[in-house]
Amino acid sequence: MLFSKKMETQIVKAVCDDEIALFTANQWAGFSYETQQQILLGYRLTYLAETEVNWCAELGTVLANDEIVNGVSERGGYAVVRKKMKQWSMRISAYAERLLQDIDTLQWSESIKETQRNWIGKSVGATVVFNVKGHEVKIPVFTTRPDTIFGVSFMTLAPEHELVAALTTPDQKQAVDAYVKATAKRSERERMADVKTISGVFTGAYAQHPFSKQPIQIWIGDYVLAGYGTGAVMAVPCGDQRDYDFAKHFDLPIPNVFQNADISELAFTDKDTAVITNSDFLDGLSYKKAVKLAIYELEKIGAGAGKTNYRLRDAVFSRQRYWGEPFPVYYKDGLPQTIAVEHLPIQLPKIEKYLPTETGEPPLGRADIWAWDAQKCAVVSNNLIDNQNVFPLELNTMPGWAGSSWYFFRYMEKADRPAVFASQKALDYWQNVDLYIGGSEHGTGHLLYSRFWVKFLYDLQHVPVKEPFKKMINQGMILGESAFVYRVVGENKFVSKSKAQGYTTQPVHADVSFVNTSNELDIQAFKNWRVEFKNAEFELEDDGSFKVGREIEKMSKSKYNVVNPDDICSQYGADTLRMYEMFLGPLEQAKPWSTAGISGVHSFLKKLWRLFHLGTDEVFNVSQTPASKDALKVLHKTIKKVEDDIENFSFNTSVSTFMIAVNELTAQKCNSKEILEPLTVLISPYAPHIAEELWSKLGHQDSISGAGFPVFDPSHLVESSKEYPISFNGKMRFKMELPLDMSKEEIETAVMTNPKTIQQLDGRVPKKVIVVPGKIINIVG
RNA sequence: GCUGAAGUGGUGGAAUUGGUAGACACGCUGGACUUAAAAUCCAGUGGGCAGUAAUGCCCGUACGGGUUCAAGUCCCGUCUUCAGUACCA
Numbered sequence: 001m002l003f004s005k006k007m008e009t010q011i012v013k014a015v016c017d018d019e020i021a022l023f024t025a026n027q028w029a030g031f032s033y034e035t036q037q038q039i040l041l042g043y044r045l046t047y048l049a050e051t052e053v054n055w056c057a058e059l060g061t062v063l064a065n066d067e068i069v070n071g072v073s074e075r076g077g078y079a080v081v082r083k084k085m086k087q088w089s090m091r092i093s094a095y096a097e098r099l100l101q102d103i104d105t106l107q108w109s110e111s112i113k114e115t116q117r118n119w120i121g122k123s124v125g126a127t128v129v130f131n132v133k134g135h136e137v138k139i140p141v142f143t144t145r146p147d148t149i150f151g152v153s154f155m156t157l158a159p160e161h162e163l164v165a166a167l168t169t170p171d172q173k174q175a176v177d178a179y180v181k182a183t184a185k186r187s188e189r190e191r192m193a194d195v196k197t198i199s200g201v202f203t204g205a206y207a208q209h210p211f212s213k214q215p216i217q218i219w220i221g222d223y224v225l226a227g228y229g230t231g232a233v234m235a236v237p238c239g240d241q242r243d244y245d246f247a248k249h250f251d252l253p254i255p256n257v258f259q260n261a262d263i264s265e266l267a268f269t270d271k272d273t274a275v276i277t278n279s280d281f282l283d284g285l286s287y288k289k290a291v292k293l294a295i296y297e298l299e300k301i302g303a304g305a306g307k308t309n310y311r312l313r314d315a316v317f318s319r320q321r322y323w324g325e326p327f328p329v330y331y332k333d334g335l336p337q338t339i340a341v342e343h344l345p346i347q348l349p350k351i352e353k354y355l356p357t358e359t360g361e362p363p364l365g366r367a368d369i370w371a372w373d374a375q376k377c378a379v380v381s382n383n384l385i386d387n388q389n390v391f392p393l394e395l396n397t398m399p400g401w402a403g404s405s406w407y408f409f410r411y412m413e414k415a416d417r418p419a420v421f422a423s424q425k426a427l428d429y430w431q432n433v434d435l436y437i438g439g440s441e442h443g444t445g446h447l448l449y450s451r452f453w454v455k456f457l458y459d460l461q462h463v464p465v466k467e468p469f470k471k472m473i474n475q476g477m478i479l480g481e482s483a484f485v486y487r488v489v490g491e492n493k494f495v496s497k498s499k500a501q502g503y504t505t506q507p508v509h510a511d512v513s514f515v516n517t518s519n520e521l522d523i524q525a526f527k528n529w530r531v532e533f534k535n536a537e538f539e540l541e542d543d544g545s546f547k548v549g550r551e552i553e554k555m556s557k558s559k560y561n562v563v564n565p566d567d568i569c570s571q572y573g574a575d576t577l578r579m580y581e582m583f584l585g586p587l588e589q590a591k592p593w594s595t596a597g598i599s600g601v602h603s604f605l606k607k608l609w610r611l612f613h614l615g616t617d618e619v620f621n622v623s624q625t626p627a628s629k630d631a632l633k634v635l636h637k638t639i640k641k642v643e644d645d646i647e648n649f650s651f652n653t654s655v656s657t658f659m660i661a662v663n664e665l666t667a668q669k670c671n672s673k674e675i676l677e678p679l680t681v682l683i684s685p686y687a688p689h690i691a692e693e694l695w696s697k698l699g700h701q702d703s704i705s706g707a708g709f710p711v712f713d714p715s716h717l718v719e720s721s722k723e724y725p726i727s728f729n730g731k732m733r734f735k736m737e738l739p740l741d742m743s744k745e746e747i748e749t750a751v752m753t754n755p756k757t758i759q760q761l762d763g764r765v766p767k768k769v770i771v772v773p774g775k776i777i778n779i780v781g
Numbered sequence: 782g783c784u785g786a787a788g789u790g791g792u793g794g795a796a797u798u799g800g801u802a803g804a805c806a807c808g809c810u811g812g813a814c815u816u817a818a819a820a821u822c823c824a825g826u827g828g829g830c831a832g833u834a835a836u837g838c839c840c841g842u843a844c845g846g847g848u849u850c851a852a853g854u855c856c857c858g859u860c861u862u863c864a865g866u867a868c869c870a
Contacts, residue, residue, distance in 0.1 A: 652794075
C-alpha cells in the first residue's frame with residue numbers, strides 16, 4: 001500500500017463496515033501483518049467473518065436467508081437455528097443503494113420489483129448514541145423518527161444484544177438470564193408467530209438522554225430483533241405502536257410529544273400531520289423540519305448522525321457441501337491467502353463419502369490431498385502440511401449462486417476464453433440477457449445476487465452492462481388436479497366423497513391415473529397400488545360408484561397429480577400439445593392442467609391440413625393461381641396480429657387468430673400457394689412439425705426454420721367503407737355501412753335521415769350527435 | 782397488517798390508445814351423413830321479458846359511487862381470491 005506524505009498522518013475514509021476503526025498511514029505501517037490482514041477483510045467484497053448464520057443440522061450446512069422458508073429449510077423442511085460461525089460472506093450491502101435505484105430500469109413484473117425493494121428495505125433516519133450510566137460503553141440505535149427524540153421514555157435491547165450481560169445489575173441478573181434463556185429456546189418461527197404476547201425484563205441499567213440528560217431505563221424484549229439495525233431501539237411509546245404496547249404492559253411512562261394528538265388508546269403514527277411539542281428546540285416543528293434539526297443537533301453534540309439503513313444483509317458465501325466450486329484459498333497462521341489467478345482453477349479433491357466429517361467439518365475435510373504448496377503452487381497431500389511452505393486449504397465450497405450469477409456471459413462465445421468471459425466484441429454485441437423467462441421464486445435470491453455480481457463486474461470493466469436481465473416474464477405454473485380418497489380415521493376403510501361427512505376422515509392422495517373424468521375411482525387399480533390398501537373396505541355411492549374429491553395444487557410427485565405429456569403426445573401429437581398449452585391462457589397466469597378443450601386445437605390442425613389437401617385421399621392440392629383479394633386480406637390480417645402477439649408474448653390469442661384464418665380460408669375455398677406458403681411459415685413456431693411437413697410438400701428442400709418471416713403489407717387491409725355501429729345514448733342499436741372517405745357532416749346527414757334512426761328517436765330531437773370517423777356514431781338525446 | 786396481481790357466460794379465455802362486451806375454443810342443444818358408432822359438417826347457445834315469427838326492449842364485466850356523448854377499460858370507496866412479505870424501530 002502506498003501513501004502520499006500528506007496521508008501519513010491523515011485519516012483515510014473508505015467505503016466499508018461501520019465498525020471499522022479509522023487510522024492514519026503511520027498507524028497502518030505500525031500494525032503487524034496479521035492485524036493488517038484482519039483490517040483488510042473489513043474492506044473486501046468477499047470477506048471472512050464471524051457471522052450469525054442459519055445453521056441446518058440435518059443438511060449439515062449453513063443456508064442463505066432466501067433458502068429458508070417459514071423458519072425451516074426450503075429443501076427438506078428441516079429446522080434451522082441461528083449460530084455463530086466463521087464464514088465467507090459477500091458484501092452485497094455495499095451495493096444496496098445501486099441495486100435499489102436500478103430496479104426502475106428493468107422491465108420486470110411490478111410484483112417482483114416490489115419484492116426486491118422490500119428485501120433491500122431502505123429506511124432513512126438517524127443513529128442516536130446513548131451513554132450508559134456507570135459504564136464506558138455506548139449504545140447506538142437506529143431510528144426513522146429522530147424528531148421524536150424527546151418522547152424517549154426507555155430503551156429496549158434484543159435479548160441477544162452483546163451488552164446485555166455487561167449491563168445487567170446483580171439484582172436483575174436472575175430475571176434477565178431466565179428471559180434470555182427462554183428466548184433462545186424459542187425458535188425463530190415461534191417468535192414470529194407469537195406477535196401478540198408482550199414480554200421483556202428490566203436490566204437494572206440506565207442510559208442517559210442525549211439532550212435532557214434524564215435517566216432512561218434499559219429493558220430487553222424479544223420484539224427487538226438482533227438482526228436488524230443495531231439490535232437496540234430507543235422506545236418512543238407515543239409514536240410507535242410496539243413501544244406503546246410495551247410501555248402499557250409494563251406501566252412505563254408515555255410522554256406525548258405531539259400537538260393535539262390523542263394517545264390514550266393508540267400511538268400516534270401519522271407523520272404527515274405531526275407537529276412536535278414538549279421537545280425543547282423542536283417545539284412547533286413539522287415532522288420533516290424536526291427530523292432535520294434533530295439530526296443537526298445530534299451531530300453537533302456528537303451523539304448521532306443521519307443514517308440510511310438497509311434490511312439487506314451481506315450474503316453468506318460458504319457452504320459445507322461437497323458439490324460446489326472450491327475456494328482458491330489457503331490459511332497461513334489462520335489468515336486466508338488467495339491463490340494467484342495463473343494457478344486456477346483448483347479442482348475438487350476425491351473423497352470417500354460426500355458427508356460432513358465425524359468432527360463436523362465440511363466434506364472436504366475428508367480429503368487426503370487437499371493442502372497448498374506455496375512453493376510449487378500445487379495441491380498436495382495433507383501429510384506435507386508444515387505451515388511453512390505447505391498450508392491447509394479452505395474446506396468450504398461455494399454456493400449455487402457463485403455460478404448462476406454470471407454464467408450467461410460465458411455463453412456469448414464458444415471459443416477458448418480470450419478474456420475473463422468472452423471477447424470485448426462478443427460482450428458488446430450480446431450485452432446481457434434480453435429475456436428471462438422464469439419463476440418468481442428467485443426474487444430475493446438468484447435475481448438479486450446476479451444483479452450484484454454484474455454490477456461488480458461492470459465496476460471492474462469486465463462486462464459492459466450494469467444489469468444481467470433486461471426483461472423478465474414470470475411464467476405461470478401449470479397446476480395439477482389432485483384426487484383425494486377419504487379414509488376413516490383408525491380404520492382401513494375408504495368412503496366415497498358424498499358419504500364422507502358421516503365419518504371423521506383423513507384425505508389421502510390417490511394417483512390421478514386411477515380416476516376418470518367423472519371423478520370415479522378405479523378401485524381395483526387403487527388396491528393394487530399399495531399393499532396396505534389391498535384389503536381395504538370401500539363404501540360406495542348409492543349408484544355404485546366410488547367418487548374422489550378434487551383440489552387444484554402444484555403438480556408434484558408426492559401429490560400423485562402429475563400428468564404425463566407423453567400420453568397427450570401419442571394421442572394427439574406434439575404440435576397439438578404445444579399449441580394447446582399456448583391456447584390455455586396468458587403465459588404469466590397459473591392454471592390447472594385440464595385436457596378439456598384439447599380437441600378444439602387438434603381439429604384445428606386437421607382443418608389446417610385439409611386446407612392443403614383434396615378430399616379424403618390426402619392428395620396434395622395447392623394451386624399456383626393468384627390469391628383473391630379476400631384471401632390476401634385474411635393473410636395480412638393474420639401476419640399483423642401474430643407479429644404483435646409474439647412481441648407481447650400473447651401466444652393464446654395467436655392461436656385464436658390462426659383458427660380464424662383457417663376458418664375463413666376454408667370458407668373461401670382458398671388453396672393458393674401465395675397464401676398458404678406464408679401462412680405455413682407464420683404457424684411454424686406454434687406447430688413446428690406439421691409446418692415442416694407442409695413446407696416440404698410445398699417443394700422446399702431446406703427446413704422451414706430458415707424461412708423468412710412473412711412481411712406485413714397494410715395495403716391489403718385498406719377498406720373503402722366501414723360498418724358503423726349507430727348508438728343512442730351509448731347503446732348500440734343498429735349498424736350502417738358507410739364509405740370511409742365521408743366527412744363528419746356527410747356521415748351525420750346520412751345517419752339522421754336513416755329510417756331506423758327516425759324510428760329510434762320517435763319524434764325526439766337529438767341534443768348532440770357524436771361522429772368519430774372510422775369508429776362510432778353516438779346520438780344523444 | 783403491508784405490498785403486488787386479479788375478479789368478464791356453464792368452462793378456459795378475448796376485447797393492446799375509453800368507442801359494437803363475450804372473439805376463439807370447450808361444453809351443451811338440435812340437425813345432416815351412417816344399420817350403428819366414431820369422425821366430419823351445418824345451425825343455435827350471457828340472463829330476462831314480450832311476440833307464432835321476423836324482431837324489439839330491459840339487465841348484464843365482484844359490489845357501491847363518480848367522471849364522460851360513451852367505462853370491462855379512467856377516478857374514489859368496499860368486498861373476495863391468489864402470491865409475496867412481516868414485531869424493520
